[in-house]
Amino acid sequence: MFLQRTIRQRVSVEGIGLHTGAPACLTFCPAPEGTGIYFVRRDLPGSPAISTQADRVTATTMATTLGGEAFSVSTVEHCLSTLAALRIDNLFIELDGPEIPIGDGSAAPFLEAILKAGLAEQNEPRRYAYITQPIYMGDQDKHAYVNPYNGLRITATIDFAHPKIGHQTFDIDITEPSFAREIARARTFGFLKDVEAMRARGLARGGSLSNAVVLDHSEILNPEGLRWENEFVRHKVLDALGDLVTLGMPLMGHVVLHRAGHDLMNRLVRKILESPDRYRHIELGADLPDSAMQSNSRWMFD
Ligand SMILES: [Zn+2]
Numbered sequence: 001m002f003l004q005r006t007i008r009q010r011v012s013v014e015g016i017g018l019h020t021g022a023p024a025c026l027t028f029c030p031a032p033e034g035t036g037i038y039f040v041r042r043d044l045p046g047s048p049a050i051s052t053q054a055d056r057v058t059a060t061t062m063a064t065t066l067g068g069e070a071f072s073v074s075t076v077e078h079c080l081s082t083l084a085a086l087r088i089d090n091l092f093i094e095l096d097g098p099e100i101p102i103g104d105g106s107a108a109p110f111l112e113a114i115l116k117a118g119l120a121e122q123n124e125p126r127r128y129a130y131i132t133q134p135i136y137m138g139d140q141d142k143h144a145y146v147n148p149y150n151g152l153r154i155t156a157t158i159d160f161a162h163p164k165i166g167h168q169t170f171d172i173d174i175t176e177p178s179f180a181r182e183i184a185r186a187r188t189f190g191f192l193k194d195v196e197a198m199r200a201r202g203l204a205r206g207g208s209l210s211n212a213v214v215l216d217h218s219e220i221l222n223p224e225g226l227r228w229e230n231e232f233v234r235h236k237v238l239d240a241l242g243d244l245v246t247l248g249m250p251l252m253g254h255v256v257l258h259r260a261g262h263d264l265m266n267r268l269v270r271k272i273l274e275s276p277d278r279y280r281h282i283e284l285g286a287d288l289p290d291s292a293m294q295s296n297s298r299w300m301f302d
């Protein structure tokens with residue numbers, strides 16, 4: 001039986017916020033079974049909490065923002081991606097401001113923190129959304145869909161008219177080891193002209209070459225270069241996995257993305273939730289023979 005998970009003990013990640021450039025601190029805290037994943041704004045009166053469900057997504061430009069009536073939490077996807085990969089169901093994520101520390105622009109700082117805290121298996125079974133019929137969103141130019149699959153697989157394609165990016169595809173079965181090895185370290189990326197435009201609007205003040213891959217019209221500006229030649233599309237997989245957390249339950253399916261961003265992911269997740277005839281809830285027994293499930297149950301990194 002696959003049981004719900006939280007973490008063993010509190011653990012913090014410190015850094016700066018991408019937009020404000022101000023110090024930002026996040027603390028992962030264990031939560032009881034059946035809770036789900038919540039952000040908690042510790043800096044505000046009464047420490048209000050916000051769920052990570054799709055209907056709380058208020059903005060999808062550049063990053064995914066969750067909003068409440070009077071407050072928001074932005075750039076949640078790198079943190080949530082880590083939780084999806086490590087199969088964490090129940091967690092409070094305390095913040096002392098509106099932004100999550102950007103770290104190096106990847107999921108690596110969150111992965112490292114959670115591994116340090118340790119995972120804790122709980123008593124209730126995990127309940128998956130098991131896709132039984134395809135669900136499609138988008139058009140010819142940009143689309144996202146999910147097909148039935150025994151596991152969680154993401155295939156992403158990007159197409160940028162830039163000599164260092166171009167056309168890239170990445171296909172991966174998401175497991176704890178595959179995420180750690182192939183996805184977690186892929187950094188976010190942006191174009192110098194967009195960074196300059198954001199700065200003019202008072203945004204991206206914390207953005208630098210130490211937390212993003214930045215490109216001008218022809219070159220990569222980071223002196224250290226890329227972590228993989230196709231780091232860009234790997235990061236798209238990282239983002240998509242984080243956005244899938246807003247489904248509110250772990251997904252079993254094959255997610256196929258073509259030029260998809262946060263907006264399309266949010267629309268796909270909402271469409272899944274609106275299509276209860278196309279998925280069913282299942283709990284996974286230890287007797288399931290499927291190899292994808294067996295690899296998902298492995299914890300040791302290889
Ligand atoms: Zn990202």
